[in-house]
Amino acid sequence: MxxxxxxxxxxxxxxxxxxxxxxxxxxxxxxxxxxxxxxxxxxxxxxxxxxxxxxxxxxxxVLPAMEILFFVGMLIASWAYSGVLSTMIQIGILFLQPDYFLPSLAIVSAMAAMVSGSSWTTAGTLGVALMGVAEVISFPQTMAAGAIVSGCYFGDKLSPLSDTTNLASSLTHVPIWKHIRHMLKTTCISFGIAILGFYFLNLYVWDLGQTSNVSLENGFLSSVTSSSVSWFKLIPVVLVFGSSVLKMHIRVSLLLGIVSAILFNSNGFEFSFEIWETLVFGFESNSGNEVFDRFLSGGGIVAxxxxxxxxxxxxxxxxxxxxxxxxxxxxxxxxxxxxxxxxxxxxxxxxxxxxxxxxxxxxxxxxxxxxxxxxxxxxxxxxxxxxxxxxxxxxxxxxxxxxxxxxxxxxxxxxxxxxxxxxxxxxxxxxxxxxxxxxxxxxxxxxxxx
Structure with a gap:
């Protein structure tokens, strides 16, 4: 052995x-x-x-997973280029309270994964934006990522649209809803304990570093919270999650997100060489804020x-x-x-x-x-x-x-x-x-x- x-x-x-x-x-x-x-x-x-x-x-x-990864790289780059990510980060800053930040990340990710039926779709779209919120408010990235992954897999596990949930039930000849009900007995307890753990960890981080008070005085954050939200830039997000709900393949969902982001970019409806270059080599942000630029810069096939x-x-x-x-x-x-x-x-x-x-x-x-x-x-x-x-x-x-x-x-x-x-x-x-x-x-x- x-x-x-x-x-x-x-x-x-x-x-x-x-x-x-x-x-x-x-x-x-x-x-x-x-x-x-x-x-x-x-x-x-x-x-x-x-x-x-x-x-x-x-x-x-693993070939399908490798293929999907390329789509995710292009999605992140296209969403950063068109302003979708910055809009999602702006909304996150407005609605996510610092005192409950980690539990909120887990709950929001869980809801999105349950709706879409995919932990990958949630992490590659909403999760990226939530990490941006954590970066902007100076929250530890490792903790934020842990909360997002926790939420993604809780929602994925209990979603009737999830491929792994359907696979496990079909392999054992158990009806999907019977399989989900049986998992509720342990899964909900684990998630409840996790949420409590995130809440106390959140309190510890704020008490230790006082990062929320420092960050909220930042001029960049003030400009973000005072500016109006461009709601139309959420169209790619709606298309990605909407197509997931309709049980379209994840490749189709991600492709819809990429194409719609390119169409609704800040420069209007255009396909330029700069866009193709961004999809391949990633996006480089020049907003003037070092933290924000560091997060938004990246993505693409090369990454x-x-x-x-x-x-x-x-x-x-x-x-x-x-x-x-x-x-x-x-x-x-x-x-x-x-x-x-x-x-x-x-x-x-x-x-x-x-x-x-x-x-x-x-x-x-x-x-x-x-x-x-x-x-x-x-x-x-x-x-x-x-x-x-x-x-x-x-x-x-x-x-x-x-x-x-x-x-x-x-x-x-x-x-x-x-x-x-x-x-x-x-x-x-x-x-x-x-x-x-x-x-x-x-x-x-x-x-x-x-």
Whole structure:
């Protein structure tokens, strides 16, 4: 078992090595180094066919995510260029109260994700604007990102429009609303605790730094709050979320947001070379305010390339772990260990988390455990809704907590904060995983005692 887990151990140690020795805060070189070493050591094993097959399968699974990332890069650049982002930031400054800033970020993000059914759409649009509000009022970016990610995944988990929610319910043959109702029992408790945690953290930040009082005296903020809001610039926002509600594909939603932002830019209806350059290389803001310019400058296809390289590195690492048999051995050992209902549910959660780390894809973290433990669950008489909830309690929830996972990479790229930095503040995801595991352990002990 230790030998089978060794690739993950080497990966984590390599990430820590690069981070503390050379202050490299991204896991690209660690994933490439470990995958390269394992490939070299296993070169005589004659399993190159399995390696190629695993790489092809994992690459195909993350290809849609990589494609969507390019759209998000162009969306951020187009919204910054046309003034959509600055308008959203202006509205956020007007309506988000500093005393309840973190809880408000989580609640607003949750509502948007529940309506759109997509944590990615919410983070890539509304989340970017909310991070701008945090930047302008000098609020810690890491905490703001943690609150936004928490809200995004709470809303996504309980939305009937969510792809992961629908996938988990279909894999286990549980009706979508029955699946959502069963998740409410634990999800709402976790989110309620998270909101309380954000409220007390908010109080601590204000008491510690007095940043709200200092920021509100800023002349730039005064000009923002006194100027009128250009409501027509919210048309791209309405189109993005409206198309999501109508169950259009996320690519269509993001494309509508990009095209409408270009059409409704400050210079009127035009397609110039400057716009195309902005979509590719990003937007450069020159408002005169250093904080505002630092946030608005960016986006574009070029800004997404490091994230795409990270996903490819993770795909190669996952192919090595799966193609050379490490993953299969782990699954065999887990099946041998799982003796009763609670062991199977814990194994489902553990396998989902493991696959999030290995394959870098949240969909595979739902599909493979559902298939692996379906027969065992039927033998033990486990209700299908318990399996579907366990899949989401780990597969969906832990995906943004892993830097090289496509979800973690997306959240980091969209919000401009590394996963390692915002990880301690993703209260909902962390609390929910701990709560789900504790409830299973308590139920297991009760069944033994009875």
């Amino acid at each position: 230790f030998f089978s887990l060794s690739p993950l151990i080497y990966l984590i140690l390599s990430i820590l090595f690069f981070r503390f020795l050379w202050e490299v805060n991204y896991p690209h070189p660690a994933a490439l180094l470990v995958a390269g070493i394992l490939s070299f050591l296993q070169r005589r094993n004659r399993k190159i066919v399995f390696l190629k097959s695993s790489f092809r399968k994992n690459f195909v699974s 997404i390339l490091p994230t795409e390289i990270l996903i490819l590195a993770a795909v190669w690492f996952g192919a090595v772990v799966e193609g050379y048999g490490y993953l299969n051995e782990i699954l065999i050992q887990i099946k041998v260990w799982a003796k009763d209902k609670w062991d199977i549910l814990l194994s489902t959660m553990g396998t989902s988390f493991l696959l999030n780390m290995v394959t870098a894809d949240q969909y595979l973290s739902l599909v493979i455990p559902a298939r692996a433990f379906r027969s065992l669950a039927e033998e033990k008489g486990i209700p299908e809704k318990d399996i579907s909830r366990s899949l989401e309690d780990s597969g969906t929830i832990t995906s943004p907590l892993i830097p090289w996972n496509s979800c973690g990479a997306f959240m980091s790229t969209s919000l401009g904060v590394s996963v390692v930095s915002f990880l301690p503040f993703v209260f909902f995801n962390l609390i929910h995983v701990v709560l789900a595991v504790l409830l299973l352990l308590v139920a297991k002990n009760k069944s033994k005692s009875s």
